[in-house]
Amino acid sequence: RPLGAERAWTESDVDDEGEQAPPPAARPKKRSPWTWPFVGLILLVLFALLGAWLVPMLTAGEDPSETATATRTTRSASPTTTSASPTQTQETQTQTQTRPETPETVQLNPVRFQGRPFDEVRAELESLGFEVDGQQVEDNAAEGTVLDIFPSGAVERGATIRVTYSEGPGTIQVPGGLTGQEEQQVREALLSAGLVPQKSGEEPSDEPAGTVLRIDPGEGSEVPNGATVSYVVSSGPEETTEPAETPTLPTTGPDSEG
Structure with missing residues (x-):
């Protein structure tokens, strides 16, 4: 009888051979550490695009300076009621700068001043807000009489008016x-x-x-x-008239009678 190792079989041994052991369970995949930052970045881009689309629609027709101020206020980290006052002041200054004032003019008619004394005309022009430059010229008009002014028509206040007046005949x-x-x-x-x-x-x-x-x-x-x-x-040399010659008659003496 050959020698060999012998082992008593049991039912558990038979069952173990008839059924195969199940495969090991698959390990769960690890998520990338950049997933959430990437999602957050996408959301920020979407919000920025949405804001760029909505802001022009909401601020249509407003002053560009006011829009810029409103945008800066929106992007502020902690907008407060106190910061609104400087912003309103800036908007007021911007509107004032964009509306230049029209200089005030005065209608000057030369006929209104011609023939009047120079001192009187100068006082009136200075009271209207003009500078006066008087220039004397020789003229047959009486001394000190205003002859003309320049410029005339619509003249801005503060301009210099040249007033020409007579210094009398030379x-x-x-x-x-x-x-x-x-x-x-x-x-x-x-x-x-x-x-x-x-x-x-x-x-x-x-x-x-x-x-x-x-x-x-x-x-x-x-x-x-x-x-x-x-x-x-x-009238030329004076004409002189020579006296006419008187004819002399011969005289007869006593001797001639004989």
């Missing part, structure tokens, strides 16, 4: 070398100097007819601009 020197000239030459010289020539008469002279003998005021005199200068013209 003086002119009567040209020299007129005596002995022909009348036409004398008249042209006086007119060119701003004087008015006037013929006061004629008188006989050894000078040719039409020659100026004298002028008044005399040559070199200072006269007002536009003054009248009179002159006398030669």
Whole structure:
């Protein structure tokens, strides 16, 4: 009989061989540590897109400066009632800056000032808020009489108004070398100097007819601009009449009778 190891079989042994052991259970997969941060990032992006879409719709027609202020206030971490007052002040300042004031103007008509004394016109213009620049010119008008103003029409307050006024007629020197000239030459010289020539008469002279003998005021005199200068013209040499010869009759003496 061969030798061998012998073992008594039991029912449990038979059952163990007939049934296979179940496979080991699968291990649960571990989640990535970045899952929740990634989800939070997606939610933030969605909220930002939603806010960018809603804010223009809610603030349509409002002042851009007010919208910017409202956005900054919304993004503030802890908005309080106290911070609203500076924001309103900024909005008021912004609106004031965007509405420039129209400068005030005054209608100036030159006819209203012409012919009046300069001092009176200057006082009136200064009372209206203007600066006055007076300029004197020679004119036949009385001294101190306003002739014109510039600029005119609608003028802003604070502008400088140039006021031209008369310093009276200037003086002119009567040209020299007129005596002995022909009348036409004398008249042209006086007119060119701003004087008015006037013929006061004629008188006989050894000078040719039409020659100026004298002028008044005399040559070199200072006269007002536009003054009248009179002159006398030669009518030529005076005609002289020789006495007619009386015929002499022959005389007869006593001797001739015989």
